[in-house]
Amino acid sequence: MKILLAGNPGAGKSVLFNRLTGSLVTSDNFPGTAIGFSSGHMRVANDSAEVIDTPGVYSLESSGQASEVARKMLRYGDIIINVVNATNLERDLYLTLELLEERIPIVVALNIWDDARHVGIEIDLTALEQMLGVPVIPTVATTGEGIKYLVESIPRAVMRANPAGTREERWVRIGQIIGQVQKVTHRHHTLGESLADATVRPLPGTFIALLVAIAVFAFVLYGGEAIFNFVAQPIFNKLWLPVVSAISNLTSGATFLHDILIGRLFNGQIDFMESWGLLTTALYVPFALVLPYIITFYFALGLLEDTGYLPRLAVMIDTVMHRFGMHGYAIIPTILGFGCNVPAMMATRVLESRKERFIAMTLIAIAVPCASLQALILGLVGQHGIQYVAMIYATLLVVWVIIGIILNRAVKGFTPELLIEIHPYRLMPWKLMMEKLWIRVRGFIVEAVPVMIIAVPVINLLYMIGVFQAITSFTAPVVSGLLGLPSDAVAAIFVAFFRMDAAMALLAPLELSAKQLVVSSVVLVMFFPCIASLAVMFREMGSWSLLKALCIMIVTGLTVGALLNLLPI
Amino acid sequence: MSMENTVVALSKMKDGQRATVSAVEGGRGLVEKLTAMGIRPGKRITRFCSMYLRGPITVRVDNVQLSLGRGIADKIFVIPDGLTDENTACR
Numbered sequence: 001m002k003i004l005l006a007g008n009p010g011a012g013k014s015v016l017f018n019r020l021t022g023s024l025v026t027s028d029n030f031p032g033t034a035i036g037f038s039s040g041h042m043r044v045a046n047d048s049a050e051v052i053d054t055p056g057v058y059s060l061e062s063s064g065q066a067s068e069v070a071r072k073m074l075r076y077g078d079i080i081i082n083v084v085n086a087t088n089l090e091r092d093l094y095l096t097l098e099l100l101e102e103r104i105p106i107v108v109a110l111n112i113w114d115d116a117r118h119v120g121i122e123i124d125l126t127a128l129e130q131m132l133g134v135p136v137i138p139t140v141a142t143t144g145e146g147i148k149y150l151v152e153s154i155p156r157a158v159m160r161a162n163p164a165g166t167r168e169e170r171w172v173r174i175g176q177i178i179g180q181v182q183k184v185t186h187r188h189h190t191l192g193e194s195l196a197d198a199t200v201r202p203l204p205g206t207f208i209a210l211l212v213a214i215a216v217f218a219f220v221l222y223g224g225e226a227i228f229n230f231v232a233q234p235i236f237n238k239l240w241l242p243v244v245s246a247i248s249n250l251t252s253g254a255t256f257l258h259d260i261l262i263g264r265l266f267n268g269q270i271d272f273m274e275s276w277g278l279l280t281t282a283l284y285v286p287f288a289l290v291l292p293y294i295i296t297f298y299f300a301l302g303l304l305e306d307t308g309y310l311p312r313l314a315v316m317i318d319t320v321m322h323r324f325g326m327h328g329y330a331i332i333p334t335i336l337g338f339g340c341n342v343p344a345m346m347a348t349r350v351l352e353s354r355k356e357r358f359i360a361m362t363l364i365a366i367a368v369p370c371a372s373l374q375a376l377i378l379g380l381v382g383q384h385g386i387q388y389v390a391m392i393y394a395t396l397l398v399v400w401v402i403i404g405i406i407l408n409r410a411v412k413g414f415t416p417e418l419l420i421e422i423h424p425y426r427l428m429p430w431k432l433m434m435e436k437l438w439i440r441v442r443g444f445i446v447e448a449v450p451v452m453i454i455a456v457p458v459i460n461l462l463y464m465i466g467v468f469q470a471i472t473s474f475t476a477p478v479v480s481g482l483l484g485l486p487s488d489a490v491a492a493i494f495v496a497f498f499r500m501d502a503a504m505a506l507l508a509p510l511e512l513s514a515k516q517l518v519v520s521s522v523v524l525v526m527f528f529p530c531i532a533s534l535a536v537m538f539r540e541m542g543s544w545s546l547l548k549a550l551c552i553m554i555v556t557g558l559t560v561g562a563l564l565n566l567l568p569i
Numbered sequence: 570m571s572m573e574n575t576v577v578a579l580s581k582m583k584d585g586q587r588a589t590v591s592a593v594e595g596g597r598g599l600v601e602k603l604t605a606m607g608i609r610p611g612k613r614i615t616r617f618c619s620m621y622l623r624g625p626i627t628v629r630v631d632n633v634q635l636s637l638g639r640g641i642a643d644k645i646f647v648i649p650d651g652l653t654d655e656n657t658a659c660r
Contacts, residue, residue: 058605063598087632091607119632171609200627200636201618315636319624327638328625417638418625421606424634 001049002076003042003154006099007083008092009056010423012111014038016083016141017053018432020151037073044154052077058091060098061167065349074099079157080106081150086116086123086138087424090178096132097162097170105157106134109150113138115424120187128181134158142429196425199312209316212309220296224375227292236272236288244270244279259464260457274509282456285376285505286449291441293375297339298440306428306436310335311420318418324363324404325411326356327418333360337368339440341533344368345540355413361537362407362549366556367400369500369525372448376504377521384514391569392521399526399560403552447532448499455502459495468494482558483523484565485516496524497531515569519561527557577649580626580642582616588647590614590630595644603645607633614647 005020007013021040039052054073055066074080082099084092089110099106108128116123129136135153139146165173198204244262248270251258262270263277272284304310310332318328330351337344341364348360369377381388408415462468468491472479476487483489488510496503503524512520528550529537538546576591590612593600607630608614615629625636637645 059601062601062605090631091633094605167604202621315620315625315627318638319620319622417640419602419637419641420635422627422634422636
């Protein structure tokens with residue numbers, strides 16, 4: 001049996017999905033980014049059933065990818081759980097009436113039931129059940145209230161297959177239903193609501209947005225540093241170092257094996273950062289240097305997503321984003337890009353026009369460094385002083401703005417206007433937030449670590465056979481002449497294609513000056529995307545646009561790198 | 570000189586003002602989308618707040634809060650009823 005969850009954006013489908021299946025699936029709070037779907041399993045009357053979460057839509061008939069996907073998915077379901085937001089009954093019933101016209105049994109989950117009471121909405125459940133002709137179960141997905149009854153009611157789902165109505169007929173019917181089942185009592189604004197309102201008001205809203213940005217940045221930075229200092233570093237130095245030292249001694253006779261597993265020794269000592277062996281650098285970079293920041297970044301991002309703050313940020317920044325040919329919602333994929341550019345590129349699907357998507361993806365690829373790269377920048381450049389790290393971010397911001405303005409003028413097409421719903425703030429259960437964090441951290445571990453484990457020995461081998469040395473002579477005019485870097489640094493640019501963090505790590509043994517580190521960091525961020533981003537950009541924008549985007553990246557990367565080299569830093 | 574009973578575009582209303590939607594004039598796609606999101610003739614609407622520099626306007630319809638660009642607000646016509654909501658003055 002296949003059970004479909006269908007409902008408006010913000011009705012709480014994804015949380016309900018989590019409650020029903022208990023499965024680890026990301027449920028992004030903002031509508032639209034989950035154009036794909038999640039599926040999981042649950043037990044209904046001692047039988048296993050598949051549960052499928054469809055994209056949130058207001059109507060099955062509206063244009064747009066989400067509605068199309070939802071319409072297609074309806075054909076594959078045996079039962080629909082229609083998730084209705086009890087605080088927006090009138091509007092949400094439109095989709096319900098559309099669903100009741102389909103030849104498929106339905107149960108209605110009247111979700112966010114607790115809030116309906118709080119905002120002064122009274123709903124007569126028996127009357128609603130009678131008028132719709134299907135079971136209606138009040139639920140509070142975030143707390144789990146009513147979920148048991150919902151599951152029990154699934155076998156009682158009713159297929160109405162109502163005759164298809166016109167839009168006007170449906171609204172008339174909804175008017176009748178609302179008139180009979182809903183009573184709204186007037187109620188004064190609470191303090192919480194006034195605070196919530198402040199986040200979309202221009203003056204306090206801008207101020208709050210700045211505070212949030214600073215708080216998130218500080219949390220990611222210092223939180224990550226704390227995990228590194230108090231957890232990762234002790235584990236590697238106290239527990240892992242004795243193990244690899246022993247292996248180093250055991251393999252010291254076998255030079256090749258030692259070079260691959262442990263790498264080079266410095267004064268007879270292992271240096272996790274520079275030894276460049278399978279058991280040293282290949283593990284140290286992802287687990288000790290990057291993972292702490294992955295954890296803090298995705299924790300902060302999850303909080304921003306789940307509370308519902310991000311759409312407010314989109315409203316605040318809309319005017320600015322229009323200067324770059326996008327509307328405010330483009331800020332959300334951009335923020336995602338600071339974690340990893342790949343999901344960020346996919347999230348640009350929420351943007352309606354080709355122009356917007358091209359600009360958003362190009363800007364992310366050029367000026368938004370992923371968490372792995374940032375962690376290495378912090379580690380390597382931060383040693384020379386935080387002002388150099390600030391210089392890198394300032395350069396990226398300036399480039400983002402300038403390229404954005406140029407692309408807005410140069411790219412043909414239109415920029416649609418912002419039209420989004422601002423859902424009330426919600427507190428997600430901790431368990432769900434932690435599950436989501438774990439999925440993302442696990443994603444990093446299963447995707448990034450294997451690449452590092454392959455990349456490190458491969459790079460090692462390439463060095464041994466002298467491939468990089470051969471390239472160096474070709475590229476020296478650009479790398480040394482234009483960018484002022486040692487000619488060896490070209491290896492990093494090649495490696496960046498596979499893993500940005502590995503590329504930065506390659507720079508560690510080169511003894512670069514602070515200025516050279518700033519130049520190379522900026523060039524690595526801007527010059528070329530990693531292979532995973534490249535693949536997703538190819539899929540999302542096609543070969544011709546990708547070629548254009550790559551030209552922009554290469555030209556900008558080299559130009560900005562050369563300019564920075566000329567500056568007296 | 571009162572604005573009562575005269576049709577104006579949502580973009581011309583003041584923050585905090587209440588009105589009734591009289592028409593949405595735009596392409597079929599826009600009308601459908603706005604209808605589905607809760608803005609359709611006959612609905613009571615409150616212009617809650619607007620961003621600087623012709624930024625988006627945030628409105629309320631029932632319990633729904635929507636933010637829309639000025640160009641969209643130009644296409645939504647309303648009849649203001651002279652009431653303002655003390656909670657929604659934009660400060």
